[in-house]
């Protein structure tokens with residue numbers, strides 16, 4: 001304040017405290033249920049994770065895209081009974097439009113591909129990192145938002161696309177110190193399911209529903225799975241046969257049971273041979289029980305799991321060749337994956353390999369007395385113009401306070417602007433790690 005009194009306007013005894021227009025009731029300083037704030041430490045970890053997402057995407061030649069968090073509800077209305085649909089964070093906006101906070105990114109990506117149409121030559125390799133939402137009854141105390149890294153290849157029907165995507169996730173894991181003994185990928189194909197259902201002449205439109213029921217195999221009791229499968233129209237025999245096929249863990253066995261080489265086995269054989277060439281064979285295994293909980297997958301599906309079996313799926317994805325056509329687009333083949341920001345952090349904590357990320361400022365600059373505040377600002381600007389980070393002390397503080405702050409912000413150097421030095425066009429420098437102290441001409445400071 002003008003009179004230099006740091007007590008603020010109502011400091012002086014004469015004037016009464018300013019009347020508040022309305023009594024401000026204490027607001028809840030916590031974020032809404034199921035959501036998170038990102039204070040500096042958490043934000044450093046999130047930035048580190050997203051930086052690795054982006055670096056890997058770049059290594060694979062993918063381009064970043066983004067979409068609104070708010071989408072038309074119609075994008076996510078699917079009739080296969082997915083959990084993601086009955087947890088849709090949807091509402092009617094002031095224009096009476098049915099809208100939703102996106103629960104996943106793939107439908108938005110499909111919408112953008114169709115919108116771009118012929119103007120973007122295929123194949124497309126796009127990635128996105130975006131916040132996704134769900135409205136869960138808080139009974140389960142689970143989060144209502146998380147960030148997902150998605151990578152998608154649009155316009156490639158061959159299994160080389162899925163092999164490339166899995167390779168990119170392996171690269172990501174290796175970058176952050178996660179190995180093939182920590183995690184693996186269970187890989188299967190929904191064509192396995194298709195071939196079994198076809199033997200029982202079960203209609204295609206049941207396909208999505210059956211997948212969603214099977215995805216719950218490890219989450220609900222087996223007799224409930226059987227009941228659900230019968231309730232969508234499968235016979236006792238069909239259910240038994242399907243469950244037997246789903247327990248298969250070897251491709252050779254699968255080929256026997258399916259009575260010969262079909263598309264499913266051919267795709268999977270090609271994927272496993274490509275995995276060999278990419279050098280990630282030890283990371284993947286065939287597991288017929290993997291179907292994933294999204295109705296639109298049509299072929300290869302995969303999910304990253306922790307080998308100790310303590311955590312939920314780390315990531316998941318697969319081929320979705322029909323999604324674009326269900327949105328009225330052309331019949332364009334596509335595949336992709338989603339990688340959430342929650343389980344991976346739990347895994348890193350479990351493995352004790354969370355990165356040490358601290359704030360690192362190169363300089364802290366402070367004026368040794370009040371009338372040198374301007375000079376300190378000049379010094380800060382000189383350093384900043386050279387690309388050096390500076391924490392400029394903005395008030396008249398005792399040196400003890402400055403040293404304490406320098407330690408807290410992990411400053412490498414303390415630049416002291418004092419009268420005697422300033423008169424000679426110099427500043428004091430103290431290297432905080434070694435304690436070494438010297439004076440330097442302002443124009444020689446680098």
Ligand SMILES: CC(=O)Nc1cnc2ccccc2c1
Nearest residue numbers: 132133134143144145146342
């Ligand atoms: C472990 C976790 O936080 N999962 C999570 C959290 N929020 C979501 C929000 C939308 C869709 C899926 C979600 C999944």
